[in-house]
Amino acid sequence: MLRRQLFQLAxxxxxxxxxxxxxxxxxxxxxxxxxxxxxxxxLADKSMSYEDVIRLAADLDVDGVDMTxxxxxxxxxxxxxxxxxxxxTNAVEIYGISVRTDMCKPxxxxxxxxxxxxxxxxxxxxxxxxxxxxxFGGTVPKGSTPDQASAWVTEILKSAAEYAGSKGIxxxxxxxxxxxxxxxxxxxxxKAVDSPWVGVNLDTGNFNKNAYQQIEAILPxxxxxxxxxxxxxxxxxxxxxxxxxxxxxxxxQSGYRGYFSLEYEEKEDAKAAVPRLTxxxxxxxxxxxxx
Numbered sequence: 050m051l052r053r054q055l056f057q058l059a060x061x062x063x064x065x066x067x068x069x070x071x072x073x074x075x076x077x078x079x080x081x082x083x084x085x086x087x088x089x090x091x092l093a094d095k096s097m098s099y100e101d102v103i104r105l106a107a108d109l110d111v112d113g114v115d116m117t118x119x120x121x122x123x124x125x126x127x128x129x130x131x132x133x134x135x136x137x138t139n140a141v142e143i144y145g146i147s148v149r150t151d152m153c154k155p156x157x158x159x160x161x162x163x164x165x166x167x168x169x170x171x172x173x174x175x176x177x178x179x180x181x182x183x184x185f186g187g188t189v190p191k192g193s194t195p196d197q198a199s200a201w202v203t204e205i206l207k208s209a210a211e212y213a214g215s216k217g218i219x220x221x222x223x224x225x226x227x228x229x230x231x232x233x234x235x236x237x238x239x240k241a242v243d244s245p246w247v248g249v250n251l252d253t254g255n256f257n258k259n260a261y262q263q264i265e266a267i268l269p270x271x272x273x274x275x276x277x278x279x280x281x282x283x284x285x286x287x288x289x290x291x292x293x294x295x296x297x298x299x300x301x302q303s304g305y306r307g308y309f310s311l312e313y314e315e316k317e318d319a320k321a322a323v324p325r326l327t328x329x330x331x332x333x334x335x336x337x338x339x340x
Contacts, residue, residue, distance in 0.1 A: 082113035087313035151187030221250030248272030
C-alpha cells in the first residue's frame, strides 16, 4: 500500500488490519503520569516551569506528562520544541495536553471560534509530540435544553475530530460537570460522534455521585485517565478518599491501555504531596501489573 494511501486512511479513521487479529490481546497496559495542573500555583507564579514538571516526572519514575497548557508563555515553535526536547532527553513522554473548551454552542460565530481554537491546540499537540487532548463539553446555556446542548457538542466534536484525526490526535471528552455531568450523557455524545479520534478523558474525581458505577460505565471509551485523591462514591455526593487499588483494578480488568495521570487539587503543598502520592500510585500499578 502506498504511503500516501495510508495517510488518507489514517485521516478517515479506517486503518486496514495490518496484523492478524489473534496477535492482539485484551491484557491491560498501565502507565503512570503527572498532570501539570497539579502545580498550577507554582506554574502561575513561575516558581516552577514546565521543564521542571518534566524533570520531576523523570525523577518520580513516571512515563508521561499531561501538559495543561494554561500557563505556557506562548505557543511559538521555540517554546514547544524546547519542551519536546527536554521531555525526550529525560525519557518522559508529553503524551497529552489539557485545554479549556465550551462546546455547548449553536451554529454561529461562537462555535466557529471554538473550532478555530481546537484546531490551534491540535497543532500545538502535534509539535509537542502529544497524541491526546483533554477537552470539556461545557455548560448548558440558559434557555437551552440538555438535549440541544449535547447535540451541539456532538456536532463540534465531529468537526474537530476530522482535523484532529488528520494530524493523528485523539480528543478525550472529560466528565467535567455541565453537559458531561453524567456518564449516560457522555456515552450518548461519544457514540453519536462515532469517530476513532474521540473518546473519554476519564477523571476519577469529577462525578458528583455514584462515581464507581459511572466510571465503570464509561471505561470502555476511556483514552486517558486522571486520578484524584477523593471520590464521590455514594448517592449523597459526599467526598471520601478514593480507593485507588479498586479503581486501578477496574481499569486493568477492562483491558485499558493508557496513562493514569495524577491530578492533585488538595490543600497540602503540591511539592510535598505529589511525590508521595505518585509513589503510592506507582506501587499500586506495579502490584496490579504483577497480579
